[in-house]
Amino acid sequence: MSKKILTPQEEDFPAWYQEVVAKAEMADNGPVRGTQMIRPWGFAVWEQMQQQMDQRIKQQDAMNVAFPLFIPMEYLEREAEHVEGFSPELAVVTHGGGKELKEPVAVRPTSETLFGEYMSKYIQGHRDLPMLLNQWCNVVRWEMRTRLFLRSSEFIWQEGHTAHATEQDASEYATNIHHNVYEEFMNNVLACPVLVGRKTEAERFPGATNTMACEAMMKDTKALQMATSHELGQNFAKAFNISFNDSDGKLQHVWTTSWGASTRMVGGVIMAHGDDQGLRLPPNVAPQQVVSIAIKDDAEVLDVVNKIDAELKDSNVRHKADLRTDVSFGRRATAWELKGVPLRIEVGPRDLKEGKATLIRRDTSEKQSLDINKIAAIAAETLPQIQSAMLAEATKFRDDRIKEVKTVDEAREAAQVGFGKIPWDVLGTEGEAELAKDAITVRCLQKEDGSLPKADENDNLIAIVAKSY
Amino acid sequence: MSKKILTPQEEDFPAWYQEVVAKAEMADNGPVRGTQMIRPWGFAVWEQMQQQMDQRIKQQDAMNVAFPLFIPMEYLEREAEHVEGFSPELAVVTHGGGKELKEPVAVRPTSETLFGEYMSKYIQGHRDLPMLLNQWCNVVRWEMRTRLFLRSSEFIWQEGHTAHATEQDASEYATNIHHNVYEEFMNNVLACPVLVGRKTEAERFPGATNTMACEAMMKDTKALQMATSHELGQNFAKAFNISFNDSDGKLQHVWTTSWGASTRMVGGVIMAHGDDQGLRLPPNVAPQQVVSIAIKDDAEVLDVVNKIDAELKDSNVRHKADLRTDVSFGRRATAWELKGVPLRIEVGPRDLKEGKATLIRRDTSEKQSLDINKIAAIAAETLPQIQSAMLAEATKFRDDRIKEVKTVDEAREAAQVGFGKIPWDVLGTEGEAELAKDAITVRCLQKEDGSLPKADENDNLIAIVAKSY
Numbered sequence: 001m002s003k004k005i006l007t008p009q010e011e012d013f014p015a016w017y018q019e020v021v022a023k024a025e026m027a028d029n030g031p032v033r034g035t036q037m038i039r040p041w042g043f044a045v046w047e048q049m050q051q052q053m054d055q056r057i058k059q060q061d062a063m064n065v066a067f068p069l070f071i072p073m074e075y076l077e078r079e080a081e082h083v084e085g086f087s088p089e090l091a092v093v094t095h096g097g098g099k100e101l102k103e104p105v106a107v108r109p110t111s112e113t114l115f116g117e118y119m120s121k122y123i124q125g126h127r128d129l130p131m132l133l134n135q136w137c138n139v140v141r142w143e144m145r146t147r148l149f150l151r152s153s154e155f156i157w158q159e160g161h162t163a164h165a166t167e168q169d170a171s172e173y174a175t176n177i178h179h180n181v182y183e184e185f186m187n188n189v190l191a192c193p194v195l196v197g198r199k200t201e202a203e204r205f206p207g208a209t210n211t212m213a214c215e216a217m218m219k220d221t222k223a224l225q226m227a228t229s230h231e232l233g234q235n236f237a238k239a240f241n242i243s244f245n246d247s248d249g250k251l252q253h254v255w256t257t258s259w260g261a262s263t264r265m266v267g268g269v270i271m272a273h274g275d276d277q278g279l280r281l282p283p284n285v286a287p288q289q290v291v292s293i294a295i296k297d298d299a300e301v302l303d304v305v306n307k308i309d310a311e312l313k314d315s316n317v318r319h320k321a322d323l324r325t326d327v328s329f330g331r332r333a334t335a336w337e338l339k340g341v342p343l344r345i346e347v348g349p350r351d352l353k354e355g356k357a358t359l360i361r362r363d364t365s366e367k368q369s370l371d372i373n374k375i376a377a378i379a380a381e382t383l384p385q386i387q388s389a390m391l392a393e394a395t396k397f398r399d400d401r402i403k404e405v406k407t408v409d410e411a412r413e414a415a416q417v418g419f420g421k422i423p424w425d426v427l428g429t430e431g432e433a434e435l436a437k438d439a440i441t442v443r444c445l446q447k448e449d450g451s452l453p454k455a456d457e458n459d460n461l462i463a464i465v466a467k468s469y
Numbered sequence: 470m471s472k473k474i475l476t477p478q479e480e481d482f483p484a485w486y487q488e489v490v491a492k493a494e495m496a497d498n499g500p501v502r503g504t505q506m507i508r509p510w511g512f513a514v515w516e517q518m519q520q521q522m523d524q525r526i527k528q529q530d531a532m533n534v535a536f537p538l539f540i541p542m543e544y545l546e547r548e549a550e551h552v553e554g555f556s557p558e559l560a561v562v563t564h565g566g567g568k569e570l571k572e573p574v575a576v577r578p579t580s581e582t583l584f585g586e587y588m589s590k591y592i593q594g595h596r597d598l599p600m601l602l603n604q605w606c607n608v609v610r611w612e613m614r615t616r617l618f619l620r621s622s623e624f625i626w627q628e629g630h631t632a633h634a635t636e637q638d639a640s641e642y643a644t645n646i647h648h649n650v651y652e653e654f655m656n657n658v659l660a661c662p663v664l665v666g667r668k669t670e671a672e673r674f675p676g677a678t679n680t681m682a683c684e685a686m687m688k689d690t691k692a693l694q695m696a697t698s699h700e701l702g703q704n705f706a707k708a709f710n711i712s713f714n715d716s717d718g719k720l721q722h723v724w725t726t727s728w729g730a731s732t733r734m735v736g737g738v739i740m741a742h743g744d745d746q747g748l749r750l751p752p753n754v755a756p757q758q759v760v761s762i763a764i765k766d767d768a769e770v771l772d773v774v775n776k777i778d779a780e781l782k783d784s785n786v787r788h789k790a791d792l793r794t795d796v797s798f799g800r801r802a803t804a805w806e807l808k809g810v811p812l813r814i815e816v817g818p819r820d821l822k823e824g825k826a827t828l829i830r831r832d833t834s835e836k837q838s839l840d841i842n843k844i845a846a847i848a849a850e851t852l853p854q855i856q857s858a859m860l861a862e863a864t865k866f867r868d869d870r871i872k873e874v875k876t877v878d879e880a881r882e883a884a885q886v887g888f889g890k891i892p893w894d895v896l897g898t899e900g901e902a903e904l905a906k907d908a909i910t911v912r913c914l915q916k917e918d919g920s921l922p923k924a925d926e927n928d929n930l931i932a933i934v935a936k937s938y
Contacts, residue, residue, distance in 0.1 A: 030583070031544065032574050035537035037587060040602070043533050064512050068504035069576075069607055069623050070560075075500065092564040093576065097611035098557045105501050107538075107562065107576070114499070118506060127796065133509070138538055138607065142566035154538050327596065
């Protein structure tokens with residue numbers, strides 16, 4: 001590829017991002033400002049994420065529901081701290097069925113309040129606990145500056161909401177989701193190594209007593225928050241009167257949690273792995289893991305591609321046979337490269353004479369000429385190698401750009417080219433406010449060994465500071 | 470079960486429906502009028518439908534997308550005939566981000582217009598055709614008289630939208646979806662035998678040149694429209710300027726189709742199969758196909774239930790082990806019966822002494838005392854038998870209530886207790902208007918052999934008339 005398909009990342013990362021989202025056919029702007037149209041390839045990536053995360057959520061015994069899009073304004077006003085966080089972002093429906101509504105309704109910015117009402121109604125005794133619910137849905141938060149997948153007025157997410165009998169149960173469940181759903185999924189499916197830590201009070205979700213986050217480093221060294229899990233204490237339980245009779249018959253408020261991840265993760269995968277030739281999708285999240293291209297319209301070529309197709313589908317590999325020989329080979333190869341398919345098999349009449357075809361890795365650009373009878377099996381074996389290699393590469397990229405620092409000035413400097421690590425005792429809320437002036441934030445607080453501190457652990461914490469999306 | 474759990478269907482069908490939806494924990498009313506909260510069991514049924522229908526849609530090469538919730542009002546006004554069908558039902562957002570919007574936006578009642586815009590932008594040449602898209606999403610149509618699952622202001626559906634180079638391609642694709650996605654799914658997954666036919670001009674979707682429907686009979690003998698597929702001719706292509714250069718380089722408008730099915734199908738399954746004890750779910754759509762109940766908290770009992778659980782999961786049966794021995798056995802058995810789980814295994818210490826447990830079919834109430842070492846295998850073998858039996862039962866129920874008639878008066882009478890079949894030449898648009906006064910409609914037009922007529926076939930058609938939801 002001598003011709004530049006995309007603005008190089010080094011030259012202008014935001015331009016690269018915008019172009020790759022368009023040329024890889026991931027998404028487009030919708031007609032109403034701030035809305036997005038997720039195109040087939042972008043949505044297929046999201047479907048992989050959704051399905052694989054949903055499996056993990058179900059393993060944690062949470063059950064899916066579908067609650068309404070419209071929320072009475074009065075619900076949102078009930079939890080003062082919560083509404084302060086959302087009211088400037090609300091979309092409000094004032095007309096329905098050709099008439100002005102007596103009570104305008106909000107389009108959900110989150111369904112927290114509906115879950116509160118539901119739990120209040122259906123939780124009676126201790127046998128109803130824990131109540132573990134989750135919802136995949138669209139939410140709307142009116143945004144002024146939008147960017148496809150990363151920040152849009154409407155996005156798709158999952159929002160988990162659970163109620164527990166004790167603070168400890170709630171805390172354990174939220175932590176468990178954070179590690180076994182989010183962290184595990186991001187490392188092993190998205191090949192995005194995430195730093196897991198607690199948010200500072202300034203960065204916490206309104207109404208939460210503790211917010212845990214997964215933070216990933218993008219190729220421009222900025223941080224992207226990939227998911228958050230909240231302990232809400234009894235705040236929502238009190239606002240929505242969610243109580244139960246404990247085993248001694250005493251009326252108690254429940255302890256709630258909430259946790260979410262969104263289509264923003266698609267942006268994360270693009271920016272954590274993409275290069276100047278386009279997307280690079282980790283095999284576990286690639287809608288097509290291998291594409292085999294018939295270079296020419298030749299009976300033997302088509303036959304070999306179809307055989308490879310059958311063999312790979314038998315091995316449960318997501319494989320696409322590209323038989324569109326009426327489109328030039330170069331154009332198709334470039335398009336699949338842009339779309340980030342992890343492995344390409346190119347089958348042409350010349351190589352076929354020698355019983356060979358070519359296997360190309362998207363992550364390393366490595367090419368191998370292989371026996372046509374072995375190429376499908378080798379491709380299938382290569383996929384897990386690519387998955388590990390991409391995780392290792394992203395981990396090294398990140399770790400090379402994390403600097404341990406000792407002062408606020410050094411932290412500011414480190415955040416220009418990566419993440420800074422600074423003792424929270426040194427930085428403190430004053431240093432945090434100081435960095436905020438340069439749009440640098442504390443992404444999370446970790447223990448010295450890099451692990452997640454509990455809600456009440458405050459000694460010897462390390463702050464990770466960075467610029468972020 | 471001597472105590473009546475539900476109002477009997479015979480006594481008051483609408484009351485039975487409302488009660489079973491509540492007591493089987495399927496759904497609840499949302500706080501904003503006309504909205505619904507789909508509860509975990511209801512949503513699990515929908516997830517089965519969604520996944521299995523989605524597989525079939527993908528086999529027809531359609532690709533999923535996610536387009537915005539908000540549509541500019543101007544888009545809806547572009548296709549006059551189309552907007553007439555929707556404007557009284559629109560929910561309109563007039564405020565966003567704390568300000569009044571310059572241009573109010575509609576919450577999508579369907580995404581037809583967004584697909585039109587998208588196709589107009591991305592279809593250039595004949596190689597871009599066919600363009601086969603589908604979307605799973607929520608839509609809003611402000612409704613005055615609502616009923617959970619059947620008619621609600623917000624519902625979840627899939628809407629397929631495709632563009633083709635020729636009228637014949639479009640017609641074949643829509644017909645194919647109608648038979649191989651909808652009809653096949655409803656017969657084989659939902660065990661709801663559907664009559665497939667064409668809509669009359671009066672019943673057609675606004676803007677369509679042909680509408681095909683799947684119509685099922687409910688237990689109260691009313692018809693429920695379970696899905697529709699439309700040929701839109703070049704109407705939308707002209708309104709949205711969707712054109713392509715054909716292989717001769719001549720600019721042509723495309724031919725489009727659309728097709729949809731919704732959460733209404735959940736209501737269909739409830740009303741087509743339910744009885745006075747609750748839901749009866751066909752195994753193919755049941756979130757849990759078998760539930761094994763530990764009657765008492767006894768080590769051996771729990772051990773046997775866990776063994777059955779492992780064995781059934783190994784055979785890919787969706788199985789639930791109910792070990793909640795702190796809740797009375799009777800209460801749990803009633804609850805699973807209400808929820809319509811196709812097979813129940815009851816394991817108690819008394820039977821266990823003789824190495825036995827009990828297997829109960831939900832569809833027939835048949836009970837068998839079986840060897841505990843064989844019961845899991847027998848349960849797994851029984852599921853497909855239940856699936857066929859339920860389809861046969863629903864088919865017989867319907868066929869016994871379809872009457873061939875020769876006059877409008879006879880048709881009116883037949884529609885009080887089932888469906889009437891009357892030659893379309895006899896009924897005609899005048900007879901159709903006559904029946905409409907008694908809320909009886911032509912559900913579809915079929916050929917004499919019961920098959921689907923093409924858009925332009927008009928001779929010797931048979932009208933199916935009924936009351937409907």
